[in-house]
Amino acid sequence: MASRTPLGELRLPRFVRLAAAFAASLLALSAGEVFAQTKAPAKKTTALTLSTGGVIPAEQRDMSLEHVDLRIKVIPARKAIEGDATLTIQALAPLTKLVLDLDRDLPISLLTVDGAPLAASDWSNPEGRLSITLPKPLTKGEQVKVRIRYAGVPHEAKRAPWDGGFVWKKTKTGEPWIATAVQGDGCDLFWPCIDQPMGEPKLVDLHIVVPAPLVAPANGVFVSMEEKDGWRTYNWRAKNPNTYAITLNVGPYVELSDTYKSRYGDSFPIRFWSLKGRETEAKALFAEFAPMLDFYEAMIGPYPFRDEKMGVVETPHLGMEHQTINAYGNDYAKDVYGYDWLLHHELAHEWFGNQLTNTDWDDMWLHEGLGSYMQPLYSQWLHGDMEYMARLNTQRAAVQNKFPVVASKTMAEDQVYDPKVGPGNDIYFKSSNVLHTLRALIGDEAFFETIRLIVYGRTDPKPGNFTPRYANTRDFIRAVNDVTGKDYNWFFDVYLYEATPPELLETREGDDMVLRWKAPKEKPFPMPVEVKIGDKVVGLPMVDGAGRVRVGTTAPVIVDSASKVLRRQPHIEAYQAWKKAKEDAAKVEAEAKKKADAAARAKAKVRAKKR
Numbered sequence: 001m002a003s004r005t006p007l008g009e010l011r012l013p014r015f016v017r018l019a020a021a022f023a024a025s026l027l028a029l030s031a032g033e034v035f036a037q038t039k040a041p042a043k044k045t046t047a048l049t050l051s052t053g054g055v056i057p058a059e060q061r062d063m064s065l066e067h068v069d070l071r072i073k074v075i076p077a078r079k080a081i082e083g084d085a086t087l088t089i090q091a092l093a094p095l096t097k098l099v100l101d102l103d104r105d106l107p108i109s110l111l112t113v114d115g116a117p118l119a120a121s122d123w124s125n126p127e128g129r130l131s132i133t134l135p136k137p138l139t140k141g142e143q144v145k146v147r148i149r150y151a152g153v154p155h156e157a158k159r160a161p162w163d164g165g166f167v168w169k170k171t172k173t174g175e176p177w178i179a180t181a182v183q184g185d186g187c188d189l190f191w192p193c194i195d196q197p198m199g200e201p202k203l204v205d206l207h208i209v210v211p212a213p214l215v216a217p218a219n220g221v222f223v224s225m226e227e228k229d230g231w232r233t234y235n236w237r238a239k240n241p242n243t244y245a246i247t248l249n250v251g252p253y254v255e256l257s258d259t260y261k262s263r264y265g266d267s268f269p270i271r272f273w274s275l276k277g278r279e280t281e282a283k284a285l286f287a288e289f290a291p292m293l294d295f296y297e298a299m300i301g302p303y304p305f306r307d308e309k310m311g312v313v314e315t316p317h318l319g320m321e322h323q324t325i326n327a328y329g330n331d332y333a334k335d336v337y338g339y340d341w342l343l344h345h346e347l348a349h350e351w352f353g354n355q356l357t358n359t360d361w362d363d364m365w366l367h368e369g370l371g372s373y374m375q376p377l378y379s380q381w382l383h384g385d386m387e388y389m390a391r392l393n394t395q396r397a398a399v400q401n402k403f404p405v406v407a408s409k410t411m412a413e414d415q416v417y418d419p420k421v422g423p424g425n426d427i428y429f430k431s432s433n434v435l436h437t438l439r440a441l442i443g444d445e446a447f448f449e450t451i452r453l454i455v456y457g458r459t460d461p462k463p464g465n466f467t468p469r470y471a472n473t474r475d476f477i478r479a480v481n482d483v484t485g486k487d488y489n490w491f492f493d494v495y496l497y498e499a500t501p502p503e504l505l506e507t508r509e510g511d512d513m514v515l516r517w518k519a520p521k522e523k524p525f526p527m528p529v530e531v532k533i534g535d536k537v538v539g540l541p542m543v544d545g546a547g548r549v550r551v552g553t554t555a556p557v558i559v560d561s562a563s564k565v566l567r568r569q570p571h572i573e574a575y576q577a578w579k580k581a582k583e584d585a586a587k588v589e590a591e592a593k594k595k596a597d598a599a600a601r602a603k604a605k606v607r608a609k610k611r
Contacts, residue, residue, distance in 0.1 A: 045155045049103045049128035050164070052186030052195050052244070053361040054412035057129070060100075060194050062093040065201035066143065070191055073209035073231075074216075074250055076176035079168050081106075082151040082209075085192050087201075089146060091138040098132040098146060101188035101195035103155060110149035128188060148192045155189050157181060160317035161327070164244075165189055169316035171252060171275055176214060178250040179315040179327065184413060187243040197358055198470055199243045206236045208248055215253040217273040219246060219325050220308045238308065238324065240468045242354050245323035249313045252276045256286045260310065263297055264463050268306035273313040281332040282314070288339055292347055295381050296374075301452050301461040304355035304468065310347075318342065321349030321367075337379050337387055348374040355468050356455045362411040363472045365423075365496070369405075369431020370451070376432065389563060392436055395429035397572055405431055406473050406496045433566040434495045438480070440564035441491070441528070446484050453479045490526065494519045495566065503568040504529065506559065511552045515559070517545040532561035
């Protein structure tokens with residue numbers, strides 16, 4: 001069992017130090033009691049804290065989180081937490097100060113460096129970026145231990161998982177049901193971290209304290225559970241967790257467990273924590289775990305965290321890719337494709353997001369595009385091409401094409417996901433269709449070899465011969481070029497780095513059909529196209545972006561008859577415009593009805609008073 005750092009000496013707020021007697025009494029209190037007696041009115045969570053990623057401070061770039069020992073007490077009655085974090089930090093370059101991220105609404109009551117308390121003048125956290133002046137500079141390769149004790153009411157998500165924070169709910173039987181989902185706003189909402197995609201700690205010991213008899217499943221390997229004075233402490237250990245993947249889940253859970261026998265010849269644990277009272281639905285969903293794992297291991301490669309577990313927990317929000325403990329809140333819904341898409345999508349992120357992590361939020365399509373393509377691919381694996389194409393078409397109908405999938409600049413997460421300033425859901429649906437097109441272009445063998453290369457750093461992954469890795473869009477393009485031995489930069493220059501999709505122009509010259517690609521900014525786009533003429537399929541190489549084929553009076557003539565190529569489709573644009581107009585009209589009608597109802601209520605009040 002991993003040991004926890006003792007509480008140690010309390011660093012008192014300035015005004016407390018003015019009164020020695022009061023200070024002495026405070027020294028006997030826990031961090032939570034100090035918080036309860038001295039907390040100031042909560043400030044509005046800063047924009048800095050509610051943003052994640054973006055330009056990384058120089059000090060954070062030169063730091064590595066070697067180990068995080070994190071103890072968090074969850075207090076449902078107050079919607080509060082008490083945290084105690086010890087971070088082992090290694091300098092990647094000379095450092096005179098450390099910079100971490102932590103919500104300022106979680107006041108710090110103790111801060112030590114290598115066991116020595118720091119004076120208040122040696123650290124500050126005005127906006128949620130914690131700056132710590134070191135007692136002595138660190139040289140490259142040196143390590144330091146920083147302990148931070150804090151407590152408060154953490155930021156509450158209004159619409160998790162689309163915004164970040166805590167979710168405080170109750171089950172139908174009245175028990176606390178709590179979760180964190182912080183991808184949108186960052187790990188700093190409940191623990192001191194480097195709130196960047198590349199800020200992953202190498203090792204985390206997580207100690208979650210909850211009221212008994214609640215259960216707290218978490219990342220990694222279960223170490224132990226201790227119960228004392230009405231509180232339970234659950235101890236977990238995880239290696240290389242994604243920053244936003246570190247999570248708290250608390251509830252009256254029932255655990256389902258089994259051992260998955262892998263096609264690689266080994267086995268590892270699979271676990272599902274469902275709410276008490278939903279055992280029947282939970283067992284049916286649990287039965288889907290093994291077939292989904294086998295699909296991913298066959299098509300992509302070994303499950304990356306087999307030395308820990310494949311875990312899922314039922315949550316009071318839709319879902320999130322929390323490494324080895326994926327959040328599931330799809331309410332056991334059934335659909336026409338015969339499997340739970342949310343379970344499958346979040347499981348995809350164990351490969352695309354947790355094993356492979358983007359270096360910048362600008363490369364988020366590597367998580368969400370690859371993750372979203374796996375659902376059509378699984379439909380094809382289970383039931384054939386019809387369902388594969390149906391899923392892809394549904395995705396294609398949602399593509400907006402307002403901004404490039406990749407902006408070629410450092411981006412914060414909210415810039416990527418906000419469709420007013422970034423690609424939004426195009427990182428899911430457009431990217432999925434781009435991958436479909438790439439697969440058709442280079443063939444299955446090269447396509448899946450590329451995926452393995454970007455995910456594992458090698459094309460022959462086996463259990464034990466790879467570690468988690470970072471990559472960006474240029475790395476993906478390089479992998480495609482390396483595997484195929486050809487230059488496909490033109491493909492990505494149009495599909496990822498431009499907002500507008502390529503358009504295939506068709507004209508007739510006598511008995512010939514002439515095709516020409518029109519790409520944004522007249523970029524080269526030599527995408528081959530198949531044309532079905534009657535019962536014959538003719539492939540046009542489209543060298544220099546153009547080609548012609550004799551069709552005469554033959555019917556039918558179908559361009560791209562197998563729907564291999566993502567391109568501009570006016571009929572989809574017309575459908576989207578019609579749908580938006582209907583939605584806008586419905587909103588206007590609803591607002592008018594709301595105003596009319598309010599006016600009617602006001603008149604009724606006046607009439608009642610006159611009586």
